[in-house]
Every structure is written in structure tokens, then in C-alpha cells.
Amino acid sequence: MNARWAYIKLQNAIVSRMLRQTANSRDIQRDVLLEKVRLCADSRFGRDYHLRSIRNVDDFRRNIPITDFETFRPYVDDVRRGDPGALFSPSVRLLMFALTSGTTEQPKHIPVTDEFIRTYKRGWKIWGLKAHTDHMDLAKKEYVHLAGDWQQSQAESGVWCGSISGLAAETRPAIVRRTFIVPPEVGKISDWTARQYTALRLSLPSRKVGMIMTANPLTLVGLAELADREKESLIRDMRDGTLRLPEGCSSTTSNTLQRRIKRVSSRRIQELENIIEQTGRLLPKDFWPQLSVIGVWMGGSVSAFIPEVRRLYGECAFRDHGLSASEGRMTIPIEDESNAGLLDYESNFYEFIPESEFESDSPTVLEAHELIEGQSYYILLTNSGGLFRYNIHDVVQCVGFRGQTPMLTFLHKGAHCSSMTGEKLTEYQVATAVREGFGQLNLRVETVMLVPVMGSTPRYRLLIESHLNDDVENIAKSIDRSLAAVNCEYDDRIKTNRLRPIETKIIPNGSWQKMRERKIAERGGTQEQYKHTFLGTSDQFLTEL
Known part of the structure; x- marks a missing residue:
């Protein structure tokens, strides 16, 4: 027997166990929470937030507020300077810092501990094993x-x-x-x-x-x-x-x-x-x-480029990479051609805020088993790297359940939303409209950006590089129609003249690459981590470039 296939068969018990235990993920999630608390209980952060007194989810929420990276930056900075006790208990071993761009000009340094990398690799192992059992030819390739x-x-x-x-x-x-x-x-x-x-x-x-x-x-x-x-x-x-x-x-x-x-x-x-x-x-x-298989992100804004990947790589199965970030893996896709993934309930502890309540001073906070199919949520992540109740600014939709465990699909980053007249355009909707708009004209998807323009009657401006000059008006009209189809509020605002149709603005060739390089230089991260946003806040970056 092929040695690799023998190894895969032996390891598949991990996949079977995870799928079987989805029926009991609520209790497993609560055990995971207490384990994460233990990893940091004897640190300065642990003392500041009284981690030793946490016995259940209610204690956890009472002691620790909803956070962002700035909450942890002082502790992480001390760890970077050689004081791991600022964030971790003595038994925890720090392996590295994962670099990623932050919401400020300073990059984020995400602590990666031995337990963090163990769970990270375990999630990837399950992803790979499931892909192999669905595509047995891979064992010989x-x-x-x-x-x-x-x-x-x-x-x-x-x-x-x-x-x-x-x-x-x-x-x-x-x-x-x-x-x-x-x-x-x-x-x-x-x-x-x-x-x-x-x-x-x-x-x-x-x-x-x-x-x-x-x-x-x-x-x-x-x-x-x-x-x-x-x-x-x-x-x-x-x-x-x-x-x-x-x-x-x-x-x-x-x-x-x-x-x-x-x-x-x-x-x-x-x-x-x-x-x-x-x-x-x-x-x-x-x-x-x-x-046979391409493993890549299929959701959110980058979904617009999947048709182009198919054109270049041919007829093969696509399996979503899963919702993952430097802060941890959150979902494990288990089927081809779907950007839905099973919540990785054994690796991190998760909480969810309904998207409609996110700006509330006292939003509803749910555990994973409490989600409602069809509803959208912000994720709060508690991982093995010292981040607790961490708002990762990802918006996901619950598309179903396996046992007590939700299946989630990534929609967009929460910061990428625009609403000048109540249209509430999201990054996901704009990316969908861009993909469909180019597709309707039988054109390959290009990097573009839609930005809001205020005025007596506001509108959105499509920033597009000059090599597409001959097609820009048709592209703008096609994206406009697609936006109206995916967002009824946008359609209503256009029909009632509260928004004007999209206008175009030609920008120099190479502008997007310059923006990409500038953002990576300013905020850290890599070319691979960079995600172009199809929905911008303004075209001010052109002046900066």
C-alpha cells in the first residue's frame, strides 16, 4: 500500500472524531474556554483581569470586555521586549510573532505559542485529510x-x-x-x-x-x-x-x-x-x-477573482481555504465548491454578535450553538496566543448546522461598509456586483474600487485603471445593475433619485500595485496577506500616491 495513503487512513480517525463530536460542541467549547484562560491565568494580564476567578462563560464575560488589538498591545509589547509573563503563564512557550496589518499604522504582532501552532496545524490536518478522502487520487500526486x-x-x-x-x-x-x-x-x-x-x-x-x-x-x-x-x-x-x-x-x-x-x-x-x-x-x-484540487479563499471580496483562476487553471475542484487569519483558524471547509466551513470548535473559543446589533452599547452576545441559520454575525475570538474576546472584524453568515456546530461562510470585513442614504452597501455586495458586472460583459475581473462621493445627490465613483478606458462606461453600468440586484436598498435609492448612478474615474496604470506596496510598507504583513478592498472610503489615496 502507498505509504502516504496508509498514513492518511491512520490519521483519518481525527476527522471522524471531529465530525462525530459536533453533536457535543457546546460543552467542548466551554472546556476550550477554560483551557485558554489557564494558559494566561498567572500572567500580569491574568491578574489584571482576574482570570483565576473564571469558572464559566458568565464569569468570562463579566471579567473581560469585548477587545481589539489595542487592548493587548501593551502586554504584547512587553512580551516582545522579553517579558512573556506579561501575557502568559510560566508553562507556555512562545515560538514566534505572526505579523499582520493593523487598523492603525502599527502592524500587529500576534503571539504564537506551542499550543497555538498545535491547534493551527491540527485544523490544517483535518482540512487536508478530508480533501484527500474526497479526492483519493491525491495520494499519488x-x-x-x-x-x-x-x-x-x-x-x-x-x-x-x-x-x-x-x-x-x-x-x-x-x-x-x-x-x-x-x-x-x-x-x-x-x-x-x-x-x-x-x-x-x-x-x-x-x-x-x-x-x-x-x-x-x-x-x-x-x-x-x-x-x-x-x-x-x-x-x-x-x-x-x-x-x-x-x-x-x-x-x-x-x-x-x-x-x-x-x-x-x-x-x-x-x-x-x-x-x-x-x-x-x-x-x-x-x-x-x-x-485535482485548488485550496484558496472563495468568499468575501476575493471571490470576484475565482472565475479568472478557473480560466487559468482549468477544470478542477475548488476547496475553500477556510476562514483563517494570523490570529487563528476559525472554520474548516469539508466540501468542494463551497465557501462554508465547519466552525473549528476544538481550537478556539468563539462568541458572536448579530451584525445588526454591533453598534449597540449592549449587544447580544451568543455562543456558537445559539446562532440562527441565515443570520450574519461578527466573530469574537479567544485563542491560545493570549487574545480574549477579540473582535477580528470578520462578518460571517450561519448557513446551517452539523449537530450543535454552525457552518459559517465569510461575508466581509466589518469595517468595509458604506451607507450615504441608508443603502448599507457591504464589501461582499460590491465584490459580488464587480464579479457579475465584468462577467455579463464577458470580461475578466479587474482590480477596481468603488468609493462614496457626497453631494447634493450622492453617488459612487468607480476607480478603474486606464488600460480599460474603452470599456469603462459599460463596466460601470453593468456593475450598477448588479448592485441593484444584490442590494434592494441601493436599487430603491437609485430608482427614487436619492443616489445617482455610478460614475467612472480613470486612474493611471499601476495605481493598485503602488497602493498595495504602500500599505504593506506602512502596516506590515506580506503580499499574500494583502486583500484588495473593492469598497473604499474615498479616492484620497490617489493624492497620497
């Missing part, structure tokens, strides 16, 4: 995973700061690690284009790639476009057994990657050249003919 670097910088204490995906990739079990043909060291290449080129150089020799995983569909679009744009260089490097690494790449990373570079068989090179001769392009749908 190879995988491409585009992870980040967990050693980007060091805190004052010497603890590494970076991407948690990199740490998870570096600590995979050996039997699993062999199936991933892009090694974690690729994530240490700081230049984004060079990193993607290296990933292609290492993975193109294989025609047995069965699964590719990354969070952001824009990463996959960029990877495919780079493969086509650099096809001659890639084939030349494969024929010569070479790899051009950028200046500044560390000697350790360079040596590790160079050892993995070999000449590629003439048969494979001929196959790739035949693809170019026949199609004029070099795209994943042709050079990875055995691709």
Missing part, C-alpha cells in the same frame, strides 16, 4: 504550497516575527513534507516576483501536481501570468539546470534551493515547448494536467 517566511525579522527579545504559514510548513511530518515540491525556504525570498519565479522553477518539472494551496486567489492569478510571461526563461533554466536568485538572498536559502535544482528531462521540456507551440501560452491548465 505532488503538491504546491506557497507559504511565507516566519523569520522576517526579530523582536527585541530575539523571537522571530513573520508568517505563521512558514513555521507550519517547516515543521510538517517528514512523510508529508516529501510530497510538497516547493520547499519552505522559497518563502524566505523577499522579492515577491522572484519568490513566485522560484516556485515555478521548482514545480514546473512535475506534471503530477495534484493540489495547489495558497490563501489569496490573486496569488494564483499572478503565478499563472508570470509562468506565461517568463516561459522562455523558465524553460532555459530547466534545460540548463540553473536558477537565478535575487541579490540579498541569504547564503543558507541560496544553498538549500540550489541543491534542489536539477536539469529537467528532455521529455518534459519538449512537452512544455509543445504546449507553447500549440497554444501560444504556458498556463497551469496545460502544464499541470493532473491538477
